[in-house]
Amino acid sequence: QSALTQPRSVSGSPGQSVTISCTGTSSDVGGYNYVSWYQQHPGKAPKLMIYEVNKRPSGVPDRFSGSKSGNTASLTISGLQAEDEADYYCCSYAGRYIVMFGGGTELTVL
């Protein structure tokens, strides 16, 4: 069970857009539309931002959007704000009742 592959870090200036990728295989990301994304600020519990590839829970700003193409899912944050600076994790169902997370991406708002 290897973790999904995410870039270690991304950065952007306030107001810009950034995209975080999450690459898996046909057995996980590519095999199911069951990708979710979590935001985690230092010392805090993770927060659900996107589920089932592109659905937003109530209360999550529409600046956050998700997509998927083949074995790669993406989280896009538009209109970047200082409070978006955090770690972001993707997560996918991997069959056989197993769930996998990505290694995490540190977002820096310049």
Add this chain to the structure above:
Amino acid sequence: QLEESGGGLVQPGGSLRLSCAASGFTFSSNWMHWVRQAPGKGLVWVSRITSDGSNTNYADSVRGRFTISRDNAKNTLYLQMNSLRAEDTAVYYCARDAFCGGDCFDYWGQGTLVSVSS
């Protein structure tokens, strides 16, 4: 709200039982999970239990050593951890399944730290 307890320092080979007290929702309606995070590292899914406790699943790294269970009358989730290893050192979070496809977690506790060291 979810509140974990039971973490602490334990020697390799030892055992520990974590608890997660739930409130503010109908605990018996939701599947529940444990997710862990080693210091400075990423999230790792550990285990899942269905709403009535009849089915459980585990990550390969803990299968055979950890046991997830729940007491719906007490609104409490448990994780019994045996044969602990140094690599089990992590903050352990309990998380509520949000009824989405393929599992997603909409509420998390603040975590409890488990340290395995001699």
